[in-house]
Amino acid sequence: MEKKYYLFEDKSELAAQLAVDFNNAVSEKVASGEVMTVALSGGHTPKAFFEILAESPYREGISWNNVIFFWGDERCVPPDDDESNYKMTNLALLSHIDIPASNIHRVLGEDPPTNEALRYAKVIEENVSSANGFPQFDWIFLGMGDDGHTASLFPGASNLKEMEKICVVAKHPQTGQKRVSLTFPVINNAKRVSFLVAGAAKEPVFKEILEKGASEALPYPASMVDPENGILEWFLDKAAAPEL
Ligand code: 6PG
Numbered sequence: 001m002e003k004k005y006y007l008f009e010d011k012s013e014l015a016a017q018l019a020v021d022f023n024n025a026v027s028e029k030v031a032s033g034e035v036m037t038v039a040l041s042g043g044h045t046p047k048a049f050f051e052i053l054a055e056s057p058y059r060e061g062i063s064w065n066n067v068i069f070f071w072g073d074e075r076c077v078p079p080d081d082d083e084s085n086y087k088m089t090n091l092a093l094l095s096h097i098d099i100p101a102s103n104i105h106r107v108l109g110e111d112p113p114t115n116e117a118l119r120y121a122k123v124i125e126e127n128v129s130s131a132n133g134f135p136q137f138d139w140i141f142l143g144m145g146d147d148g149h150t151a152s153l154f155p156g157a158s159n160l161k162e163m164e165k166i167c168v169v170a171k172h173p174q175t176g177q178k179r180v181s182l183t184f185p186v187i188n189n190a191k192r193v194s195f196l197v198a199g200a201a202k203e204p205v206f207k208e209i210l211e212k213g214a215s216e217a218l219p220y221p222a223s224m225v226d227p228e229n230g231i232l233e234w235f236l237d238k239a240a241a242p243e244l
Pocket residue numbers: 041042043044045046073074075085142143144145146149150151152196
């Protein structure tokens with residue numbers, strides 16, 4: 001696994017560079033006549049990235065036909081609920097770009113979580129090519145919570161050890177809110193995984209992950225992201241990684 005760290009002054013600079021990289025990645029797929037399968041994250045940092053893609057030159061410059069969107073995790077709420085990652089992405093990006101509706105595979109947060117985790121796993125299997133026995137996303141974007149969670153894989157949760165399923169039902173440890181989340185076998189099978197981490201609140205956890213590396217010994221799920229056959233990128237602002 002190739003690991004790269006990119007440090008930026010602030011969240012806006014981080015998001016701007018990510019938009020450049022995203023544009024380049026889609027152009028490569030267009031050149032080879034392929035689509036790019038992307039799993040998106042919720043959170044504030046990705047929102048800044050989405051908002052840049054929704055503006056020129058990306059809004060009209062990116063071949064959105066070649067992009068297939070999924071979510072790495074979603075809250076089990078209706079799509080118009082303020083808690084919905086889909087709603088955030090739709091407001092920040094999807095409603096501004098010319099992308100076929102069939103290229104957008106949202107988690108049906110309004111449906112019973114257990115049924116939806118099974119259904120969504122099938123949607124992923126049908127629309128994402130597989131390798132090593134699991135769906136292999138071209139690119140998975142992840143955030144990291146202040147507690148070191150990523151997607152909706154929370155510290156101490158039993159689903160951190162899920163090695164068979166593609167999706168699981170997760171539960172937020174404080175609020176009890178149900179979520180549908182990708183599992184580590186899928187996350188760690190991706191060709192490219194990018195963490196978007198900004199803000200001083202992330203510093204203590206990121207520092208520990210940086211010092212101890214990807215290890216199950218750590219309590220942080222984010223430290224368990226380790227795409228064996230892919231690239232792991234950390235996009236960080238100075239507040240989250242003052243020591244880098
Ligand atoms: C979610 C997100 C979650 C998020 C982190 C970081 O649905 O809550 O997917 O994993 O990425 O909590 O969020 P911020 O970028 O807002 O700190």
